[in-house]
Amino acid sequence: MAKDQEIRLNRFSQKNGEIASELTAQALYDKCLALSSNLWWTWHPEVHSLFRDLDPIRWRQLDHNPIALLSEFTPERLAGRAAEMVLHSRINYHYRRLKEYLSDTRKTWGTTNAGILGALPVAYFSAEFGIHESIPIYSGGLGVLSGDHVKAASGLAVPLVGVGLFYSQGYFKQHLNTDGYQEEEYLDTKVENLPMEPAVDADGKPIMVSIDTRTGSLHAKVWLMHVGRVKLYLLDCDVEGNQPDDRRLTSRLYGGDERTRIRQELVLGIGGVKAIRALGITPGVYHLNEGHSAFGPLEVIRERMHDDDLPFDEALRQVTRRTVFTTHTPVSAGHDFFDAGLVEEHLGPLRDQLGIPYEQLVGLGRVDPQKEHEKFCMTVLGLKLSRRANAVSQLHGHISRRMWAHLWPWRVEEEIPIGHITNGVHVPSWLAWQMRQLYDRHFPDRWITGMGEPAAWRNIHNVDPGELWEAHNALKNLLLSFVRRRVSRQCRRRGEGDEVVEAARAMLNPSILTIGFGRRFATYKRATLLFTNPDRMDAILNNGERPVQLIFAGKAHPRDEEGKQFIRAIANCRRDPRFKDRVAFIEDYDINVCRHMIQGVDVWLNNPRRPLEASGTSGQKVVLNGGLNLSILDGWWAEAYDGSNGFAIGKGRSHRSVEQTDARDAESLYAALENEVIPTFYDRDVDGLPRGWIQMMMNSIGTLAWRFSAHRMVMDYTRTMYVPAAGGLSCDMTRG
Ligand SMILES: *Cc1c(COP(=O)(O)O)cnc(C)c1O
Numbered sequence: 239m240a241k242d243q244e245i246r247l248n249r250f251s252q253k254n255g256e257i258a259s260e261l262t263a264q265a266l267y268d269k270c271l272a273l274s275s276n277l278w279w280t281w282h283p284e285v286h287s288l289f290r291d292l293d294p295i296r297w298r299q300l301d302h303n304p305i306a307l308l309s310e311f312t313p314e315r316l317a318g319r320a321a322e323m324v325l326h327s328r329i330n331y332h333y334r335r336l337k338e339y340l341s342d343t344r345k346t347w348g349t350t351n352a353g354i355l356g357a358l359p360v361a362y363f364s365a366e367f368g369i370h371e372s373i374p375i376y377s378g379g380l381g382v383l384s385g386d387h388v389k390a391a392s393g394l395a396v397p398l399v400g401v402g403l404f405y406s407q408g409y410f411k412q413h414l415n416t417d418g419y420q421e422e423e424y425l426d427t428k429v430e431n432l433p434m435e436p437a438v439d440a441d442g443k444p445i446m447v448s449i450d451t452r453t454g455s456l457h458a459k460v461w462l463m464h465v466g467r468v469k470l471y472l473l474d475c476d477v478e479g480n481q482p483d484d485r486r487l488t489s490r491l492y493g494g495d496e497r498t499r500i501r502q503e504l505v506l507g508i509g510g511v512k513a514i515r516a517l518g519i520t521p522g523v524y525h526l527n528e529g530h531s532a533f534g535p536l537e538v539i540r541e542r543m544h545d546d547d548l549p550f551d552e553a554l555r556q557v558t559r560r561t562v563f564t565t566h567t568p569v570s571a572g573h574d575f576f577d578a579g580l581v582e583e584h585l586g587p588l589r590d591q592l593g594i595p596y597e598q599l600v601g602l603g604r605v606d607p608q609k610e611h612e613k614f615c616m617t618v619l620g621l622k623l624s625r626r627a628n629a630v631s632q633l634h635g636h637i638s639r640r641m642w643a644h645l646w647p648w649r650v651e652e653e654i655p656i657g658h659i660t661n662g663v664h665v666p667s668w669l670a671w672q673m674r675q676l677y678d679r680h681f682p683d684r685w686i687t688g689m690g691e692p693a694a695w696r697n698i699h700n701v702d703p704g705e706l707w708e709a710h711n712a713l714k715n716l717l718l719s720f721v722r723r724r725v726s727r728q729c730r731r732r733g734e735g736d737e738v739v740e741a742a743r744a745m746l747n748p749s750i751l752t753i754g755f756g757r758r759f760a761t762y763k764r765a766t767l768l769f770t771n772p773d774r775m776d777a778i779l780n781n782g783e784r785p786v787q788l789i790f791a792g793k794a795h796p797r798d799e800e801g802k803q804f805i806r807a808i809a810n811c812r813r814d815p816r817f818k819d820r821v822a823f824i825e826d827y828d829i830n831v832c833r834h835m836i837q838g839v840d841v842w843l844n845n846p847r848r849p850l851e852a853s854g855t856s857g858q859k860v861v862l863n864g865g866l867n868l869s870i871l872d873g874w875w876a877e878a879y880d881g882s883n884g885f886a887i888g889k890g891r892s893h894r895s896v897e898q899t900d901a902r903d904a905e906s907l908y909a910a911l912e913n914e915v916i917p918t919f920y921d922r923d924v925d926g927l928p929r930g931w932i933q934m935m936m937n938s939i940g941t942l943a944w945r946f947s948a949h950r951m952v953m954d955y956t957r958t959m960y961v962p963a964a965g966g967l968s969c970d971m972t973r974g
Pocket of ligand 1: 377378379380382756757758827828829832833853854855856857859
């Protein structure tokens with residue numbers, strides 16, 4: 239009997255133990271899910287490494303997607319792995335940090351400086367949001383800027399909600415064939431692996447919006463993503479009730495023809511405003527990030543006319559007062575244009591409600607409303623529907639005022655109402671963990687909360703030069719192994735021989751000056767400018783004592799044949815004995831590739847045809863990590879370069895002919911490399927340190943990191959645009 243009882247007792251305690259461990263396993267799993275469901279984790283490298291430690295190989299294979307990773311775990315397996323890797327306390331710690339971050343906004347910059355937006359947040363509209371490589375709803379610079387904007391708004395606690403589109407296939411994946419020609423592949427994103435949930439109204443019902451056109455209605459559902467404290471709403475047309483073609487309307491970013499584009503922009507602008515209203519949000523400010531969302535204010539005008547019984551003109555006046563418009567495009571051809579007929583087809587029913595004639599609606603998108611052949615331009619619409627407008631760098635401000643001067647023919651150029659706020663990057667997202675540790679040791683406590691101001695960054699000069707150089711070289715080595723891994727994988731995928739794959743595994747050398755070029759292969763960015771004179775390039779790359787190596791990456795728009803030929807020319811360097819050991823091309827440029835490149839290069843090259851680069855932001859990411867910029871004095875660099883914090887190509891002049899410009903810029907580029915960049919890099923002291931170079935790294939970090947941070951940018955938007963625009967509203971309200 240004693241035996242029996244013992245067995246029973248044993249069973250009992252075993253069972254109890256199991257229940258207890260099941261409970262903790264489930265609790266642990268839930269905490270990991272909570273961490274992965276708020277994109278806060280994307281700018282906390284400690285949380286990345288937590289997820290990575292669960293299964294390093296799958297983590298990489300799954301594009302660093304924690305939800306996809308967790309779906310391969312049961313709570314028990316997770317608990318087992320956590321025990322093995324001693325992860326319990328780390329999971330609990332970060333879970334608590336996230337909770338605190340979300341609940342405590344008392345001592346934030348936003349509470350002090352953006353109080354007026356508290357009940358009336360900014361609604362920030364953008365056609366793309368680049369937040370993390372595992373969420374493919376961005377194509378490039380504009381998207382990453384929007385992602386950085388919402389992340390900084392979260393950090394500062396500026397009340398803001400994001401509005402965008404959900405693209406189920408995103409932008410394309412790039413592969414090169416054996417000939418170096420770009421091929422595009424579109425993959426369906428698994429919605430269940432994304433940190434999204436259906437957005438619901440006050441009654442908990444999923445939100446749907448409908449937009450009437452002359453040729454039928456369009457419907458969209460709304461997803462919600464949490465980006466720290468910011469809510470991001472994404473509209474998605476893949477719903478029942480839509481025509482089969484319309485169900486695919488939002489599947490691809492910049493995919494279709496003019497009609498697809500206007501319908502996407504209708505969903506973003508009009509649908510976005512309707513979604514916000516259905517959610518019960520009353521924005522104090524509408525920020526249109528680029529012209530894609532410029533239809534939005536028309537719907538807000540309709541709301542005001544309906545709710546407050548205002549005539550069109552008065553509603554228009556009030557709505558423009560709280561609309562902010564940012565333009566990003568310095569060439570007229572780059573703006574979005576539509577046929578007047580398409581505009582009437584899609585906005586006709588709304589126009590009826592606004593009670594305005596066809597000519598008046600179409601005129602809002604024309605510089606000269608009377609000109610019947612002028613196409614409808616979304617930038618013109620954005621400018622006419624906003625009281626405050628801005629360009630994205632100082633130089634771009636000049637260009638934009640000149641470009642749009644004819645909209646205000648009675649004003650002189652300086653009085654054209656387009657200002658500028660220069661773009662910046664989200665420091666915690668782009669700063670390498672190794673650099674972060676270095677700064678944490680030498681900068682004041684909690685320096686990261688003041689990262690948009692100069693004070694903390696001055697401490698960079700207290701860092702030991704050897705230590706900074708070491709941290710940089712560690713990152714450079716990580717980049718080189720990343721390139722080897724990717725390039726050898728590319729060779730294997732193309733079915734190339736073992737020797738080729740092996741050669742790729744051994745390519746590039748950490749002691750060689752490494753220059754990176756990662757960007758869209760648009761013609762004006764001139765990716766092949768370095769190869770204008772191949773013999774001179776040969777001499778530079780293969781110099782016996784002071785060699786140079788190059789790493790390229792970038793996609794061409796699927797319809798940009800010239801851009802694809804640029805890619806081909808660079809990819810095929812690997813067949814040229816002069817260049818094959820010195821030039822690498824990484825396929826499928828995205829946030830992940832960009833992060834590796836900007837954290838590891840010695841020099842970041844940017845040689846656009848001036849003044850076509852409105853701002854550019856990748857060079858700003860390089861600054862944070864100790865790389866130096868070598869750039870045409872265009873976009874942000876025209877106001878950043880001071881002679882001691884990087885290198886300039888040319889003197890910031892523009893020439894009349896494209897051929898002449900290209901020839902002179904190539905000459906300046908070679909001269910800068912031969913006379914400045916290469917000698918400074920290879921000038922070593924007895925300890926093997928390039929003292930002059932390290933001094934420039936410090937100057938670059940000290941003078942540029944804060945100025946070109948997204949925190950500074952969002953503070954500028956808040957002070958000069960959002961608060962005044964929202965103030966306009968409160969005036970209206972008191973008067974009303
Ligand atoms: C930062 C970033 C860009 C912007 O780069 P610029 O060419 O400097 O404008 C584009 N694509 C990706 C993936 C980025 O991370």
